[in-house]
Amino acid sequence: MTEGDHSTVMEFILVGIPEKSQLKIPLFLFFQAIYMFTLVGNLSMITLSGLSSHLHIPMYYLVSSLSFSDLCHSTVITPKMLVNFVMEKNVIFYSKYVTQLYFFLVLGISECHMLAAMAYDSYVTICKPLLYNVTMSSRVCCWMVAGVYSMGLVGAATHTLCMLRVLFCKANVINHFFCDLYPLLELSCSSTFINEVVVLSFSALNILLPTLSIFASYIFIIGSILHIRSTTGRSKAFSTCSSHILAVSVFFGSLVFMHLQPSSVSSMDQRKVSSLFYTIIVPMLNPLIYSLRNKDVNVALKKFFGKKKVLMKKFLLQ
Template sequence: MAEGNYSTVTYFILAGLTEKPELQLPLFLLFLGIYMFTVVGNLGMITLIGLSSHLHTPMYYLLSSLSFIDLSYSTVITPKMLENFVTEKNIISYPECMAQFYFFSAFAIAECHMLAAMAYDRYVAICSPLLYHVTMSSQVCCWMVAGVYSMGLVGATVHTVCLLRVDFCKGDVINHYFCDLFPLLELSCSSTFINEVVGMGFSIFNIFLPTLTVLTSYIFIIASILHIPSTEGRSKAFSTCSSHISAVAIFFGSLAFMYLQPSSVSSMDQGKVSSVFYTILVPMVNPLIYSLRNKDVKVAFKKFFEGVLHPCKMFTFNGYFDSGKNQKSRGAKSDEKV
């Protein structure tokens, strides 16, 4: 095929999770239920944190940002995935595919660094409780969240620009349920060396470094927990940390399995299964793991449904930290419960 005919692909066909007809309807109902739970859980957490004045603290500000990221990148992926179960061919145009890849990359990278920021927040709360409201001030939280989104946008832009230079001529069927980097590169008939180097480099930066931050933070957290004199206090703290580590392990483990292996070693079928964890399941379980098991959130739910809160009280950034300043005397004790 001549070089001038390389860029002839105007649309792609997403292969989906499975081609077995008998599994289409059960999988559609399963993932539809998961997506609905994801939307309700994350949108509910954002709303609850915004309406509950005693949740207006740095930790819950980061939690609401995490919920927004989870809701966003799940919405980028899941609706198109569900379409694959009810249509004979799930067609996505070239511009739509590039847009999906861009927004997925941006939110996935942001999730990695948001988890690292949350681990640092827990480190400060448990290891330096008296300095928590000084270290995690409104300005610091604002810069942390801005940095998280900036790294997501920069990484997604670099990935997408490199992908736009690739010529596709080896078919139009993407062996995946969304437009991801390595499945797209398999269809290339031009050199993908730059894409693979950039992809591997950014994957190491966006997966390895946040993972190292999380692990380092939890090493210091566990060391501090071991000095807690109360057995019950240590038990509760370890239980909370294990839940956080479980969510982090699922997310970073599945990402590493997909992106930190050479393309010649990894299997796309295995990659699709791995992708289900961080694109579908993690956004669903994060509200449970990070929030719904927390005593403060349960109290907020109870007050909300009892009608104590004013329905017109809207979320404001400053509100997160105004009430936190009034709680300095009990801030350290409250934070240790999370």
């Protein structure tokens, strides 16, 4: 099916974030710095997990998978947004809009389920440590990651196919900074009832279900932590869990605000702000929260840079 078969609008205009032109350059530099930090943080975690034998365990396989998802998620959104800051008219063709929408949905849905998988891994680690090697074997971990991305592919394909039935007549100005579902549906000149039902149904599956899984996992985790006799051990465990819960709360909280309420309740400007958290901020924070604050990762970093110093000294002495 070609674009002309279902739409008279061939291109759309993304309004973006700043309403005042004088804010474009400062925001461009700000989000560029965030994107570079996101790239360095997530690439470092992926590289470290691959090179350090100390981290060749299922937990860090999930962490590196999350870093890969965050890296791709940010790359799908941020470069286009940065280009829009320096363009006078932010025009995007319908085909490119749908393409970015598809990859955004694949990675967004996958991250929801990846966070749930990591919460389950934490539950097994703390609550059933003796069964960890059996419950979270390499094979099970691979199947979990495959299932996570399968959910993303199925959900994104469903939303994209439903979008192809929607007609767009005259309006082509989208009050958003990237290609999302709701802003495009608001421009439709045909019925979007089926699309809204699909969005709500898949939002319940891909947001509420992982949230409940994470919530249940942390209930058991906190229960196990309370049985730790050492005050220092309890404090340390609670500190780690609070960081994880904070990241999960920001990600799922912004998703719920964006997708699980009627469009009449919140304005698109409010949704743009919530979208910034799970598309730009969370991918930057996850390497810090899930990886760099971890003792095992810090040990691996010291060993990695220690080897680099030794090799550098040998090179200079030659």
